[in-house]
Amino acid sequence: MTPTVPLREESMAKPASTAASRVRHWLSGLSTSGRVGLALVILWLVLGAAGPLLAPYDVGAFVSPEVFDGMSTRHWLGSDYLGRDVLSRLLSGAQYTVGLALASALLASATGAGLALTATVSPRWVDEVISRFMDTLISIPSKVFALVLVAAFGSSLALLLLIAAATYTPGAFRIARALAINLNQMDYVQVAYARGEGRLYIATAEIMPNMIHPVLADFGLRFVFIVLLLSGLSFLGLGVQPPNADLGSLVRENISGLGDGALAILAPAMAIATLTIGVNLLIDALPGRGRRITGGR
Amino acid sequence: MGAAQDHVQVSGLRITAPAAGGQETPIVSDVDFTIPRGQVLALIGESGSGKTSIAQALMGYARGGCRIAGGGVRVGDTEILTLDASQLRTVRGSRIAYVAQSAASAFNLSRTIMDQVVETAVGRGLISRPAAEAKAVSLFRALALPQPEAIGGRYVHQLSGGQLQRLMAAMALMTDPELVILDEPTTALDVTTQIDVLRAFKRVVRQQGATALYVSHDLAVVAQVADRIVVLQRGRIREAGDATQVLERPADIYTRTLMAAARPPAQASPQRPAPQQAPPLLEVRGLTAGYGRVEAGVPKIPVLRDVTLSIAKGTTLGVIGESGSGKSTLARVIAGLVAPAGGQVLFQGQPLAPTLSGRTREQFQRIQLVFQNADTALNPAHTVSRILGRPLAFYHGMDGRARNRRVAELLDLTQLPAGLADRHCGELSGGQKQRVNLARALAADPHLILCDEVTSALDTVVGTAILDLLAELRRELDLSYLFISHDISTVRAICDDIAVLYAGQKVEMGPRNGFGDAPVHPYTDLLIGSVPEMRRGWLEEKEMAATLPPLATAQSANLCCFLPRCAARVEGLCDRLPPPRIVLGGGNELLCHHDGQALQHLQRGRQSAISP
Numbered sequence A: 001m002t003p004t005v006p007l008r009e010e011s012m013a014k015p016a017s018t019a020a021s022r023v024r025h026w027l028s029g030l031s032t033s034g035r036v037g038l039a040l041v042i043l044w045l046v047l048g049a050a051g052p053l054l055a056p057y058d059v060g061a062f063v064s065p066e067v068f069d070g071m072s073t074r075h076w077l078g079s080d081y082l083g084r085d086v087l088s089r090l091l092s093g094a095q096y097t098v099g100l101a102l103a104s105a106l107l108a109s110a111t112g113a114g115l116a117l118t119a120t121v122s123p124r125w126v127d128e129v130i131s132r133f134m135d136t137l138i139s140i141p142s143k144v145f146a147l148v149l150v151a152a153f154g155s156s157l158a159l160l161l162l163i164a165a166a167t168y169t170p171g172a173f174r175i176a177r178a179l180a181i182n183l184n185q186m187d188y189v190q191v192a193y194a195r196g197e198g199r200l201y202i203a204t205a206e207i208m209p210n211m212i213h214p215v216l217a218d219f220g221l222r223f224v225f226i227v228l229l230l231s232g233l234s235f236l237g238l239g240v241q242p243p244n245a246d247l248g249s250l251v252r253e254n255i256s257g258l259g260d261g262a263l264a265i266l267a268p269a270m271a272i273a274t275l276t277i278g279v280n281l282l283i284d285a286l287p288g289r290g291r292r293i294t295g296g297r
Numbered sequence B: 001m002g003a004a005q006d007h008v009q010v011s012g013l014r015i016t017a018p019a020a021g022g023q024e025t026p027i028v029s030d031v032d033f034t035i036p037r038g039q040v041l042a043l044i045g046e047s048g049s050g051k052t053s054i055a056q057a058l059m060g061y062a063r064g065g066c067r068i069a070g071g072g073v074r075v076g077d078t079e080i081l082t083l084d085a086s087q088l089r090t091v092r093g094s095r096i097a098y099v100a101q102s103a104a105s106a107f108n109l110s111r112t113i114m115d116q117v118v119e120t121a122v123g124r125g126l127i128s129r130p131a132a133e134a135k136a137v138s139l140f141r142a143l144a145l146p147q148p149e150a151i152g153g154r155y156v157h158q159l160s161g162g163q164l165q166r167l168m169a170a171m172a173l174m175t176d177p178e179l180v181i182l183d184e185p186t187t188a189l190d191v192t193t194q195i196d197v198l199r200a201f202k203r204v205v206r207q208q209g210a211t212a213l214y215v216s217h218d219l220a221v222v223a224q225v226a227d228r229i230v231v232l233q234r235g236r237i238r239e240a241g242d243a244t245q246v247l248e249r250p251a252d253i254y255t256r257t258l259m260a261a262a263r264p265p266a267q268a269s270p271q272r273p274a275p276q277q278a279p280p281l282l283e284v285r286g287l288t289a290g291y292g293r294v295e296a297g298v299p300k301i302p303v304l305r306d307v308t309l310s311i312a313k314g315t316t317l318g319v320i321g322e323s324g325s326g327k328s329t330l331a332r333v334i335a336g337l338v339a340p341a342g343g344q345v346l347f348q349g350q351p352l353a354p355t356l357s358g359r360t361r362e363q364f365q366r367i368q369l370v371f372q373n374a375d376t377a378l379n380p381a382h383t384v385s386r387i388l389g390r391p392l393a394f395y396h397g398m399d400g401r402a403r404n405r406r407v408a409e410l411l412d413l414t415q416l417p418a419g420l421a422d423r424h425c426g427e428l429s430g431g432q433k434q435r436v437n438l439a440r441a442l443a444a445d446p447h448l449i450l451c452d453e454v455t456s457a458l459d460t461v462v463g464t465a466i467l468d469l470l471a472e473l474r475r476e477l478d479l480s481y482l483f484i485s486h487d488i489s490t491v492r493a494i495c496d497d498i499a500v501l502y503a504g505q506k507v508e509m510g511p512r513n514g515f516g517d518a519p520v521h522p523y524t525d526l527l528i529g530s531v532p533e534m535r536r537g538w539l540e541e542k543e544m545a546a547t548l549p550p551l552a553t554a555q556s557a558n559l560c561c562f563l564p565r566c567a568a569r570v571e572g573l574c575d576r577l578p579p580p581r582i583v584l585g586g587g588n589e590l591l592c593h594h595d596g597q598a599l600q601h602l603q604r605g606r607q608s609a610i611s612p
C-alpha cells in the first residue's frame, strides 16, 4: 500500500509567507558556494551602479608621475601604463562590463530561449525559418560583423549591446531548442496538448520551467564570452571608446605590465574573474536543487 | 555439517545508505540465508525491499554511497567481504557472474556480440580464443538462440530484448562461474519471450552445476526456477524456506499479500448496461495509423492496420498485445496526438477531428489520457495542487477557494493525504504519482479515460491498489476506460471486453468470458498459455513450442499477420489467402482460417491459466 501519512498539520501550520520570510527561506536553501556567488554578484552590481560616484579621480586624468606604480595611500590600486588611477578606472570599467555584458547576455539568452520555445510549439515551417536564420547569423564572424556595423553607424553603447547579443543569440537558441524539443516529447507535455491547451501555455508553463536551469547555466557561459568579446572589440578600437574602458580593455591596455606583475593588470583581471566566477557559482546553486529535472539533460 | 554442504552463506548482513545530516539509514538488516551447492535461491519482494542490494553484496559491491556495514558473505571457502579490490575483481568476472535486468545497456553498441561474450574469459587467459568461441556457440545453442553459429557476429541493434538477455547469460556463463546472480532477468520481457528465456536459463544453470541467486518480484516466475525462496520486506526477511512450502503453505501474512496481488481476482463488472439504441461512447472504424509521412493512405512507419473497436458507455475495453504491437499508438490516435492515415474515430456518435486543432473543448474534456510512466507524466516543476488545479481552471473556470476545495476532494477521491497538495511530484512515491496522474484526468470530468499501462511500472501490491481504485471510480462516476496492458491477467480482472492486437492488427475481440477457455485465436492462446502459473513444475509441463518450418512463400501484406509464429497454420491456405473474420459461440470475433470447432480441438489440452 502507498503510505498514507496524514500531513495535514504541516500544510495548515504553514505561515502566511511574507516577502522577507520567503527571501530568508530561499537563502537558507542556498549552498555555501551559492551564497559566495550571490555576494560577489551583489558586490559587482553595486560597484557597477555606484562605481563612478565612488571613484576618487577622473577616469581620464593623469594623476601619477609613475607608471605601473604599486599600492599607495593616494592610489589604492596603483597607477596604469599612462599614470592614471587604476581604482578609478576599475570602478568606471565595472559599469560598462557589468551593465553591457549583463544586458547583452540577458538579451541573447532571452531571445534564444524565446525563439526556441516558439520554434518548438509552432508548426514545422516556423521552426525551419527560425533555424535557417540562426544558421546564417552564426556563420558571420563576429569581429567582421562588428566592424561593418560600427563603420556604418559609429560606435555607441547601444550598438555594442546589439552586436554582442546578436553574436551569442544563435548559440543560446541552439541549446535552448535542443532542450525544448526534448521536453516537448515528455508525457506531461503531451498530456497538456491532449487537454487542448494553447501553445503559449505549453511553452511558458509546461516547458519553460524545466529548461530554466540549463538555460541559466548557458547564460553564465555567454556572459563570460561577452566580457571577452567586448574587450576584444575595444582592442580593435571598436568597443567602449577611450578614455572610458571596460574591464577587458583595462587588461589589454596594461598588458605590458604583465612581466612586472603590475597591479594595473592584476586588478582588472581579478575583477573579471570574481565577476564571472560569482555569476557561475550563483547559477549552479539556483533552482533544481533537490528536485529532479526530468529530461532535457 | 551444514557448512560443508552450503555453498553460499550470508550471515547478519547489514547495508546502510547515507541519509540527511551525515546519518545512515539501514536498507538491509540482519539478513541470513544459505544456498546449498547447485541450488537456486530466489529473493522476492516489492521494489525498494533491498533485493538488488543483497545480490550485489554477494559480489562485495555496494552501489553509490551505500555501505556494507556488517555481517559476512561466504562463497565456497572465500569470505567475500574481506577481499581487497583486486581480489574482488578476479572473483567477479570468473567465479561469480551477474546478469542484470536490462541486457541492452550492458552491451557495447559498436562491437560484435561474440567479441564481448568471449572478452573476459580470453582476456584473463583462462581459455584460447578459438576454444572460447566454440564454447560460446555451444552456450548459444543451449540457450536456444536462433542460428547459434552466426548470431555472435551480430550487433546489439540487430537483436531483440529476449535474445540479448540470453546472450548476456551466455557471457556470464563463459567462465564456468560457481555462483550466478540473476537480477530480474525477465522483467522487461513479454510473456511469450519470458517463457523461452526462463526455460533456457534453468536448463543451462542446471547443466553447469552452478549455484544461483534469482532476484524477482514475480512469484509465479520464481515458482518455476527456485528451490528455495526468501521473502523480503523493507530490508528484512519475512519468510524463508523451501520453494514448495513457501508457495503452498505461506506462513507469513506478507507473503500471502504478495501472492494475492500477483493474480488479481476478477472484479465483478457493474450491471452491464443493456445494449441500447444509443451509439456507443467511442467507436473506432477501420483505423490505419503510424508515424512519418503518409503516402497513398499508408504512413512511412505503419503501426495500426484496419482496427475497429467500440466502447459502450460505462464499460471497460481492454487492449492487450506485445511490446510494439501499437497499443500506445491507438491511445494517441484517439487522444488526437497522432493523426490517423485512414479510418475514423467517433465519440458519442460525432466524428473526432484527426488532429488536436479540429477538436472542441468539450471533446478534449471528455476524453482524458493517463500515461504508463507517472514519472514522466507529471511536470516536475509543478506542485500537486497546480497539476490538479490546471484542468479545473481550464475546463471549469474554477479559481481560488473553489479550486482548492475541488483539489482536496480529488486527493480524497484518489485516497491521497491532503498534505500532498503542496509537494512536487519528485517527492512522491511511485504509487502516489500514479494516483495524482489519475486525479488529474478525473479533474476534467471525463466520460472516457485512456489508461496506457497504468500499473506496469508499479510492483504488484501497489498496482493492485490502483486497479481497485479504478474499479471504484468507475462505479461512482460512471466512467468508461480504454485499458491498455501487456498483462492478460490484469486485463481479465477489470475489463468487460478485450481486444487483442498483434503487429497492429486486431486479431480478436470479445467479452472477457470468451477469453477464459478455448477456443480463442491462436495468438491469444499463446499469450494466455505463456503466463506462468504459481505452482512448481508448470514450466516443465509446458511443452516446448515446436520450432516452425520456415515459410515457403514470402509474406504478403494481406495474409494473416501471425502466420510466421502460428503453430496452427494450415499450409496452402494461411499462406495463400487473407484470413476471414469469424464469430465464435462465446461472442468472440476473430481473424483466422480455422473455425471455432477446429480451434477448440487444437486448444483442448490447454488448461485455462487465468480463470478465477
Ligand SMILES: Nc1ncnc2c1ncn2[C@@H]1O[C@H](COP(=O)(O)OP(=O)(O)OP(=O)(O)O)[C@@H](O)[C@H]1O
Binding pocket: B291, B292, B301, B303, B321, B322, B323, B324, B325, B326, B327, B328, B329, B330, B486
Ligand atoms: N514517434 C514515433 N516515431 C516513429 N515510430 C514510432 C514512434 N512511436 C512509436 N513508434 C513505433 O511504433 C510501433 C508501435 O509503438 P507503440 O508505442 O504503439 O507500441 P506499444 O504496443 O505501446 O508497445 P509497448 O508495450 O512497448 O508500450 C513501434 O514499432 C515503435 O517503434
Ligand code: SF4
Binding pocket: B522, B523, B560, B561, B562, B563, B566, B567, B568, B569, B570, B574, B579, B591, B592, B593, B594
Ligand atoms: S489464419 Fe492461419 S496462420 Fe493465421 S492465426 Fe489462423 S491458423 Fe494461424
Ligand SMILES: [Mg+2]
Binding pocket: B327, B328, B329, B452, B453
Ligand atoms: Mg506502450
